[in-house]
Amino acid sequence: MKLPPHLMRLARMLKPFRGRLGLAFLGMAITASTEPMFPAVMKTLLDNGFVGKSTIPLWTVPVAVIGMFVLRGLSTFLTTYMMTWVSTHLLNILRRQMFSRLLDVPAQFYERTSVGRVINSMMFEVQQIIEMVTKVFTSLIRDSLTVIVLLAFLLWLNWRLTIVALVLLPLMAIVVRMTGKRLRKLTRDFLDVNAELTQVIEETTRAQQVIKIFGGHDYEKSRFEQRAVKLRNYSMRMASTFAATVPITQIMASCAVSVVIVIALLQSGQNQITAGGFVSFITAMLMLLTPLKHLAEVNGPLQRGIAAAEAVFALIDTPPERTNGVALTGRSVGHIEFQNVCFAYPEQTLPALANINLTIHPGETVAFVGISGGGKSTLVNLVPGFHTPQSGQICLDGAPLDSLSLTSLRSQMAMVSQNVVLFDDTVAANIAYGDPEPDRARVEAAASAAHLTEMIAALPKGFDTPIGDNGSRLSGGQRQRMAIARAIYKDAPILILDEATSALDNESERAVQSALVDLMQNRTTLVIAHRLSTIERADRIVVLVSGHIVELGTHAELLARDGVYASLHHLQFEKEAV
Secondary structure, three states: OOOOHHHHHHHHHOHHHHHHHHHHHHHHHHHHHHOOHHHHHHHHHHHHHOOOOOOOOOOHHHHHHHHHHHHHHHHHHHHHHHHHHHHHHHHHHHHHHHHHHHHHOOHHHHHHOOHHHHHHHHHHHHHHHHHHHHHHHHHHHHHHHHHHHHHHHHHHHOHHHHHHHHOHHHHHHHHHHHHHHHHHHHHHHHHHHHHHHHHHHHHHHHOHHHHHHOOOHHHHHHHHHHHHHHHHHHHHHHHHHHHOHHHHHHHHHHHHHHHHHHHHHHHHHOOOOOHHHHHHHHHHHHHHHHHHHHHHHOHHHHHHHHHHHHHHHHHHOOOOOOOOOEOOOOOOOOOEEEEEEEEOOOOOOOOOEEEEEEEEOOOOEEEEEOOOOOOHHHHHHHOOOOOOOOEEEEEEOOEEHHHEOHHHHHOOEEEEEOOOOOOOOEHHHHHOOOOOOOOHHHHHHHHHHOOOHHHHHOOOOHHHOEOOHHHOOOOHHHHHHHHHHHHHHHOOOEEEEEOOOOOOOHHHHHHHHHHHHHHHOOOEEEEEOOOHHHHOOOOEEEEEEOOEEEEEEOHHHHHHHOOHHHHHHHHHHHHHHO
16 A cells, blocks of 8 residues: 655655664564563463472573563663654754745745644644654554564464454454544644634734733633634544544454453363463463554554644745845845836735836935825835736846845845834844844944934843843834844845834934934935825835826925825825824
């Protein structure tokens, strides 16, 4: 029977560990070989030690029993240690491959995949694969060897009685096959619901303030309860399907034992079997039930592992961002040109951008304004290659972006977003993020330029103070200035500012605006702005409406034109005046 492709793939991943798997196999073989020793000792004792005068030296009994269990203990330790070594290495390899792919997937991946599903795959589903490898490999090898050794011992003792015991094997195979398909489907559904529950937990922990302010306690409890109950139902259905195999196999075993006892009594009357031989046979046969039970139970972790492997390998096999393209040499001039660029999001009928033609000169500051949904963020996100236009092209210094490597392209850019992302690390590490050899003097200069010096001086460990999850120990304005300091530290020739001062109060905004003016000197700067007062000094302002450029010019020119920009400007300042 051909193995499923995911199991074949796992088998190939285990090839580098052949040596340690071989040692584990050796331990299993030794363990299996010790199984018939106990019933053999029982036969010898009953036939030679309890009938008439004992012919067995007394010292051989403890030596045989203790030696048997010492050997078994050592072999079991060898198997467990080697299988744990292999499984933990395989776990790290799978998680490393998954994490590496997460860093390389395009932005569209996160538009269709929830964070909860990703976390569930990396933490839970991959563990199901390891459980499958450990339990299935151990059971299939050790328990199969045990069955073979015990059957050989039984055949040696009494081949007629052994034929009755052999009836168990095909019947158990039928039971396993019947439950396998149902278990696999239930496991897939279980993993889907588990991912949904993980997503609820992740969203709840991330949105604590929103939940408290908007009174979402009952709603979140309801979401959690629905998925928890659904998950429990699937667990019970899986457990009932899996547990049904145990009593069925036990009934089969009891029938076989009953028949064996009847036949053994008939043989005893004809002096074909001794008391010691009968007890030894029954003991070995009962010992045979345990490995057979383990082999039947392999179906559960096997089906869970196969279903989990589908999800894990689907993530690993997600197409990454392109890796081709020429690497830029030196510092970019910063000349950006949009040529008939069109872009549409998947499953949306209207284009987000249509026929965009725009040239941004080196060192120029260009601001993008318009009502929400006009295409500002979409247009700017095309420049670092977060999205790829369906038609037209974007050029940097005369070279089409799709001819440049993404790593090289993005090394020429720094970005400050209104949705600030910080890491659970120190102040210095966040400012110098991405630099393998941070320059402390540059870190301090960047912090000073972003007006963070006083704030950092008040921290317990200064620049070496951890700032918490996403900068949770900082205020909104401090977090935004940290992001600005990070952009200042990178010193890239192209700067993208997505409402970079949105979280600042008026005093902080004036200070940071001054820092941004210095930062934008001799850099090509793309600014997305909602507050029009922040872009009045821009070299040019692009007005976007429904994905089209409807106006282009300086602040004064657009006001004089009395068009869309002038309307937005008047409307905003009327609101601020009120």
